[in-house]
Amino acid sequence: MATTKKYSTDVAIIGGGAAGICAALDAHAAGAKTLVFEKRSEPGGAAIISGGGCCMAGTPLQEKLGIKDSPDLAFDDWMKWGGPTADQEWARFYLEGTRHDLFGWAEKHGVVWVDAKPQEGNSVVRWQRAEKSGFGLMTALIASYQKKDGQIIPDSEITTLTQDKTGRVTGFVGHNSKTGDKIEVTAKAVVVAPGGFNSNVEMVKQYKPELKNERVLEGSGFGSTGDGHRMITKAGGIVTHMDHVWFYVYATPDYRYPDHKRGLVFRLAPGNIYINAQGKRFHNEALSGGNSASPAILAQKPPYAWAVVDRPMIAKIEISDPYYKHEDTPLRDKIEELFENSPFIKTASTLDELAQKMGVDKKTFLDTVARYNKAFDDKLAKDPEFGKPLGASKKFDTAPYYAIQIFPLARKNFGGVKTDKQCRVVDKHYEPIPGLYAAGEVAGMAGGHINGRAGLEGTMLGPSLFSGRVAGSWAAHAAGHGKGFVGKPHRE
Ligand SMILES: Cc1cc2nc3c(=O)[nH]c(=O)nc-3n(C[C@H](O)[C@H](O)[C@H](O)COP(=O)(O)OP(=O)(O)OC[C@H]3O[C@@H](n4cnc5c(N)ncnc54)[C@H](O)[C@@H]3O)c2cc1C
Structure with missing residues (x-):
């Protein structure tokens, strides 16, 4: 007989992929109690099957390879390639964070950056890969979280956010996909990081009606079915640039x-x-x-x-x-x-x-x-x-x-849930919904639409990891732990 499992924590995270694990690591580092709820039997999401490449500017690996790069140069390429709908503020925030707050931070958690590859739209080589690609990257980050007694609860399909009378998000509910047990979670802050919607072709066609009668393939992680978009819009959040879908052929x-x-x-x-x-x-x-x-x-x-x-x-x-x-x-x-x-x-x-x-x-x-x-x-x-x-x-x-x-295969979502620079989900008045944070592909990789219409490559995983950190730090702060995200921007 199905029962109800109840959990209570400081920061509860939906999704154990790139953004979710980074959110958990930073919330935990700030001193918050964390729990990660993952729909599938294993964590990792699209990130663990990914190429493991991140767009990073001015890194020690680039220096070793003799590549002269800077966040300013990368920003120029980013805006030219992504076009007018790229979010300048988030793009700059991310690029200035790539040297210390992504490359260096990931190294401290056991990630080894091994090589670099040219990608279309970049004036220098800046796509840098983790050892054993996405598998190596994510197994290192997950191991680092679990070493600190971080908990990931598998087979947990979260369906609905819970709110109090004021609209504050107080947790979420779902069920265990194997046992059918109900899951009820209360938390001081919630980070929604369940990835994009490109493994839900009906949803892709909803936002790309011109492809309604064509064969379009599903191409993201198996869990990327748009659950986060549905939960967040139901709770009053807004989505933006949803037609920005990145296809491969x-x-x-x-x-x-x-x-x-x-x-x-x-x-x-x-x-x-x-x-x-x-x-x-x-x-x-x-x-x-x-x-x-x-x-x-x-x-x-x-x-x-x-x-x-x-x-x-x-x-x-x-x-x-x-x-x-x-x-x-x-x-x-x-x-x-x-x-x-x-x-x-x-x-x-x-x-x-x-x-x-x-x-x-x-x-x-x-x-x-x-x-x-x-x-x-x-x-x-x-x-x-x-x-x-x-x-x-x-x-x-x-x-x-x-x-x-x-x-055409729908691989990455460049639009999604709109957030501010602390990853707080905003409502239709562009005001933050208390207790609710979103990061990674559900938020168009970061903020809503960091890439614009086109990505320099490595601009999905990188911003998902980075925005996960930002969301986790600020969610911990909202729960009474730490100072929020304090990065070390690389500026010249
Ligand atoms: C094959 C492939 C290769 C790629 N290569 C690259 C690359 O080299 N460079 C790059 O920049 N980008 C790459 N990407 C894109 C990148 O991997 C994603 O954009 C990134 O992983 C998004 O991170 P995320 O945490 O938002 O989502 P994910 O990493 O997908 O994690 C989301 C997690 O949430 C879980 N989840 C979903 N719904 C629920 C729910 N209702 N309840 C609980 N859990 C839920 C999912 O099962 C999943 O584990 C690639 C993508 C694919 C598919």
């Missing part, structure tokens, strides 16, 4: 789920070319980001494509999903299984046969590939049609050939 449906809603992102097949339903290339595939390839595929009619590869081109391919990886290492047998079984991946021993299986006009497709192959015969550095640099690619000459059907 190198994604194919996960055939293991019969509804084919969930997408799998593949990486490290630079030789691939995108072919539209008319059998033609339409883009420089080396530009595969959310601000380049995504608008290109969304402009196709219909908005999907085939990523065409030959056998050697998939030697290093990786699938960014826990089933296809052990920790950070790709599982080749599982990847082969995907190629053999997915109805969205066609295999053929000739390009002729491949065109037939893709259902595109054979002559158009064969001419397209022949023109692309000729660039290699002519020893060109770039393909003449779309300017793709050919250094990392090869001509199509080794069967079997594959065509992976790719669709």
Whole structure:
């Protein structure tokens, strides 16, 4: 028989991902009692399956690599790339915090920053990765919290915030998804950090009605279904810039789920070319980001494509999903299984046969590939049609050939719950709702819309970790512990 489990604490946190764990660490450091409620059996959220890369400016790792960077330079790139809807105040707050309050702080909790990678829109290399990617980052932070006796309560699906007569948030309720037991929590302050809504395609389409009749794939963490947005708006909070959804295109449906809603992102097949339903290339595939390839595929009619590869081109391919990886290492047998079984991946021993299986006009497709192959015969550095640099690619000459059907995949939410700079959720009058804080992707990564329409990459995980810290510190302060968030901005 289902029972009710009651908990009481200083700071109660919904969600054990990037923002939730950081909120817990800082609230705990301020002296507050904390409890983290996590919907799934394991904590980590989207963050633990992420690339583990953060956009950080002026770090010791950049200095070691000889990269000259500063928060000012990063801010200029950020605003140019994100456009007029990027939140300047939060962007500056975050970027000035990246050296000490993110890079240095995470190191103190056991995170090791190992390398850096260029990303579209950045004038210098500033995407910096944790050892073992998101898995390494989150296992270090979770271990650090648990070492301090920090508690994470799994299988706890929180559904509703509770408020007193004045509107102050006093806790929340939910249930244990395994036992059905009710959960009732009272707290002096609540941090809502349950991630975004990109694993809820109906909600994505609600905010992107132009895609209503198209196939769009779900691509965030399994728990990112918009629970926080629903809870907070019901409690009087507001959402903003909800149509700012960051799509990727190198994604194919996960055939293991019969509804084919969930997408799998593949990486490290630079030789691939995108072919539209008319059998033609339409883009420089080396530009595969959310601000380049995504608008290109969304402009196709219909908005999907085939990523065409030959056998050697998939030697290093990786699938960014826990089933296809052990920790950070790709599982080749599982990847082969995907190629053999997915109805969205066609295999053929000739390009002729491949065109037939893709259902595109054979002559158009064969001419397209022949023109692309000729660039290699002519020893060109770039393909003449779309300017793709050919250094990392090869001509199509080794069967079997594959065509992976790719669709727009909703990965990250750049809009969300509106908060002030202390991560206090604001109501329609832009006044804080007492006792209520939000951080991470539910808050468009930080504040509501820190990125604007486009992100420099690393600008999701980084701000989620950072805003989690800010929310946890101020929630602890509201509960009578600590001074609130005291950072060490890196300014020149
Ligand atoms: C495959 C992948 C790769 C990525 N790579 C990068 C990268 O390299 N760099 C980058 O900047 N960004 C990256 N991102 C985005 C980044 O991981 C997220 O933006 C970030 O993790 C958001 O942090 P969060 O704490 O808000 O949400 P999450 O990390 O998703 O954590 C939210 C947690 O809340 C739980 N939860 C949800 N609803 C409830 C509920 N009702 N009750 C209780 N718990 C609940 C979820 O189960 C989850 O554990 C990637 C995302 C994905 C999916």
